[in-house]
Amino acid sequence: MATTKLGFIVQRPGYKSENPKLAFTHAISSQTVEIYLEDGDVLEPMVALVGEGVLNLKSGQKGLEIYGLTSTEGHIVNALLCDVKIRACSEDMERYGLTVADVPDAEAMGADEKVEMVSWDDIMKEMESCDHLLFF
Amino acid sequence: MSKLTIGCFSSLVGSMSLDFAVKLAETAVEKGHQVDFWVSGNATMVAKTNAKDFQDYSFVAGRLKDLMGKGVQVTVCEACMESRGYGKDDTVEGMNRKSMDWFLASAFDADRVFHIGGE
Numbered sequence: 001m002a003t004t005k006l007g008f009i010v011q012r013p014g015y016k017s018e019n020p021k022l023a024f025t026h027a028i029s030s031q032t033v034e035i036y037l038e039d040g041d042v043l044e045p046m047v048a049l050v051g052e053g054v055l056n057l058k059s060g061q062k063g064l065e066i067y068g069l070t071s072t073e074g075h076i077v078n079a080l081l082c083d084v085k086i087r088a089c090s091e092d093m094e095r096y097g098l099t100v101a102d103v104p105d106a107e108a109m110g111a112d113e114k115v116e117m118v119s120w121d122d123i124m125k126e127m128e129s130c131d132h133l134l135f136f
Numbered sequence: 137m138s139k140l141t142i143g144c145f146s147s148l149v150g151s152m153s154l155d156f157a158v159k160l161a162e163t164a165v166e167k168g169h170q171v172d173f174w175v176s177g178n179a180t181m182v183a184k185t186n187a188k189d190f191q192d193y194s195f196v197a198g199r200l201k202d203l204m205g206k207g208v209q210v211t212v213c214e215a216c217m218e219s220r221g222y223g224k225d226d227t228v229e230g231m232n233r234k235s236m237d238w239f240l241a242s243a244f245d246a247d248r249v250f251h252i253g254g255e
Contacts, residue, residue, distance in 0.1 A: 030237070036237065037241060136253070
């Protein structure tokens with residue numbers, strides 16, 4: 001029995017590149033990874049949004065209406081519903097004028113997880129606790 | 137011997153990141169390491185059959201085939217391929233088409249994970 005923690009570090013804004021979408025879809029796929037693992041093995045995903053990556057957190061995205069695509073916000077909500085830990089760098093959020101009121105949540109849909117805004121120092125601690133880091 | 141899981145999501149043409157990822161895999165295999173190679177996003181174009189080998193554009197299909205002959209598992213994100221219109225019949229022989237959880241499972245017991253991309 002083993003636990004491996006993967007850190008998905010998102011540094012890019014949404015829609016400019018595929019990076020944030022890939023980060024979230026990869027993290028969400030942790031929900032089905034057990035078909036490849038031994039009984040008792042656990043893969044724990046953690047998504048950290050840093051730098052321009054925090055811009056993905058702006059709620060009210062119209063990706064579906066305008067592009068016909070699941071918005072990055074939609075991916076964030078799905079990740080929360082799948083119990084994926086999401087951390088956002090509070091200093092970077094402040095830099096881009098984002099507040100807690102801007103951040104999507106899935107509580108009304110029954111999610112236990114929510115996006116937590118934490119300091120860069122705490123993001124670093126989370127990253128240091130990961131076995132592997134994947135940058136997007 | 138260690139296990140390396142290498143993921144890449146950069147396009148084959150338009151960036152040198154995929155070339156670098158393949159070079160890294162070759163070097164690791166030469167040094168006796170086990171390598172799993174995962175491509176997603178625009179990098180899936182590397183799995184498209186019938187790419188032409190022009191000298192001005194990156195072409196790594198032959199090198200990936202050599203790596204597969206040395207035991208490297210090359211796996212392509214099936215959804216990323218399908219969204220680009222690359223069907224099963226368009227996939228280079230020997231390459232796996234799987235969901236993203238294959239990559240995570242490979243990372244689970246890897247000694248090192250490299251994730252290369254961004255464009």
